[in-house]
Amino acid sequence: MNASDWITRGVSLLRPGNSPDAGKKTAADASKARKAAVGPRPLAERLDATLRRPGEALAPRALRRALVELQAVVDPSVSEVEAGRRAHAVVQWYAARELDERRDIWLLMSERFAPDVQTLSSARDQHEAAVGTADEGQAEVQLRRALASPRARLLQRFAIDPDGMRFLVDLRAELLPHLKGDRRLLPLDAELEHLFSTWFDMAFLDLRRISWDSPASLIEKLIQYEAVHDIKSWADVKNRLDSDRRCYGFFHPRLPNTPLIFVEVALVDRISEGIEPLLDEAAALVRPDRATTAIFYSISSTQTGLKGVSFGDSLIKRVVETLQDELPRLKTFATLSPIPGFRSWLAKHAADMVERLDEKRAAELGRVIGSLPPSAERFLAAADEAVALDAKSPVRQLLLNAAAEYLGRATAAGRPVDPVARFHLGNGARVERLNWGGDPSPKGQRQSYGLMVNYLYDLKRLDKHRTLLAQGKVAVSGGIDDLVLRG
Known part of the structure; x- marks a missing residue:
């Protein structure tokens, strides 16, 4: 072999697939590919x-x-x-x-x-054959046993x-x-x-008030599991457990030191517009016996493993009954709630909201955001500065319109798309009022441009509102209905 042939052969071996072990690697790779295609071993x-x-x-x-x-x-x-x-x-x-x-x-x-497949199949066949006969009841018993x-x-x-x-x-x-x-x-x-x-049926759960006198280990769990408004310090949690506040949780005998779900309540004299006054540690106390309104401002589930097990509706009912017994002057029961899905929903539906504006409002919006006709992109960019918008801003007005649409009209399979709305409306509440700047925190801005909503629990109309929801209709106040864009 001359020098030229030797160099040519050496270069060829450096090319992918031409090494002496190439055949072995290809076979090994093929074996691995076959195993991957088959998937995990049963x-x-x-x-x-x-x-x-x-x-x-x-x-x-x-x-x-x-x-x-x-x-x-x-x-x-x-x-x-x-x-x-x-x-x-x-x-x-x-x-x-x-x-x-x-x-x-x-x-x-x-x-x-x-369950044993053959036993189940036999029991099912026997039940189907026995339907309409005197043996149907016994066949059902056997089928139930087979299903266990x-x-x-x-x-x-x-x-x-x-x-x-x-x-x-x-x-x-x-x-x-x-x-x-x-x-x-x-x-x-x-x-x-x-x-x-x-x-975890309601019959086996205890409703307990959590106060500043509760064990420190229990109060620490409030700090750990609070999911709506983070507790920042012991002074913060003390404020939430003060004399004009209430906190209640459901407890199970087998998990005695852990609330499965808890609700924080503020005793006030009117429906609250923002979360900051409720969490203000320096705010003056309200005498509980003078309060007329109970505001549910935070509801937190603590156990991920209990997903699908509903406690919230029963919790609110029991808390309302407990508060009425303790404080007869309470007449109004409402929430101050976040709107966690609003921003992401609006990102998908902004174009539709802009297109539904009449000519006058479209022109006003376009002049403010620098786009005629107004575009969804420019509107969303301007909405990022929501905190600075004044009451007459067309951007602010359209955000309110969109939030009313989201809470009052946006449904999937007949249910509200917003998870918090789904919870409260399913309990029979109605969408009562939108609050601009209700939660100016970074979290509030990320979720809903700072907007919050009051859901009103009108105790005489809860069943009526549930019936409406079963028909795919959301119960809303006149003020919310007026904000929904027509056309």
């Missing part, structure tokens, strides 16, 4: 395997051992006391596991404790342990973000939500 296959594959958390042997421990908890031959002891051991072992290992436990609970999964029994036995309820609530909180990525976990989530809806 749980049943992992239980039957000997070796762990890359990416799998628990080795097959450990996975089988975990299954045995779970089956021991649900074993029908052992007493409830023994089952609780076994569940406690599993809880302790689970607590020391990494997230991926816990996910394997979720899969075991979800897939290996499902070993998974439900497993979870119930975990709840026997004093720490079991906390374990299950925390398990679901950790599980929820993984549901979209792994549908195999859906049955476990559905089972937990169903059980929680029974275990």
Whole structure:
């Protein structure tokens, strides 16, 4: 081989795919590609395997051992006391596991404790055949028994342990973000939500007032879980628990030191327009026995694992009843609420709002934002300076129009698109009043250009408002209705 041939051969080996090991790498890559295309190994296959594959958390042997421990908890031959002891051991072992290992436990609970398919199919066939006959009732009983999964029994036995309820609530909180990525976990989530809806029924919850005299550990939980208006200091929380304030929470006997949901109330003499006076630590106290209005200004759920379990409507009803008993002069019950979805909604619908302006208002808006005809982009840019807008500003007026549209008309599947509106309107309140600059904080600006809203709980019309909402109509005051742009 001469020098020229040697150089040519060397250069060719440097080109991608021409190295001596290229064939081996291609085969290995192909093998990896095939495995990736197949996806994760099914749980049943992992239980039957000997070796762990890359990416799998628990080795097959450990996975089988975990299954045995779970089956021991649900074993029908052992007493409830023994089952609780076994569940406690599993809880302790689970607590020391990494997230991926816990996910394997979720899969075991979800897939290996499902109803027996053949028993369920047979019971369903028998029920269908018995419909309309004297045996229909018995067939329904059998179908119900077939539908009851070993998974439900497993979870119930975990709840026997004093720490079991906390374990299950925390398990679901950790599980929820993984549901979209792994549908195999859906049955476990559905089972937990169903059980929680029974275990956390209003009949089993205590309404307790939280005051400055409550244990410090409980007050610390208010600071930790406050989700609407952050508590900045102990002086701040003391102000929220002062004599002209009230705070109530729902508590469960198995989670005695943690409010599941709590509401903060201000006792005042009129419907509040802004959050700053309510949180002002230097503001003069209102005598509670002289107050005529109760303002619900913050409602916070504390347990992500109880998503889908509704407490809020019952909480407000119970608090209203409690306040009326204590303070008979209270006649008005309203909220001062954020509008968390307004800014993002307006970004998508600004063009429509601008197009619905009449010629005069469109011209006024265009002159202010420097665009004739006015554009959605220029309007949104001007809205970013909402704090500085005066009462006659056409930008401010259009923001109010848009907020009224958002709260009073914007629905999806017959329900308000704003989550806070959905909550209060579902409880029978109505959209009462928009408050410009109600929350000038950076968070308020990010959510709704500083706008806040009052929802009014007219105790004589709650059922009427719920009926309207069931028909896809939102109950609003005359002032809100006047702000909605026509055409």
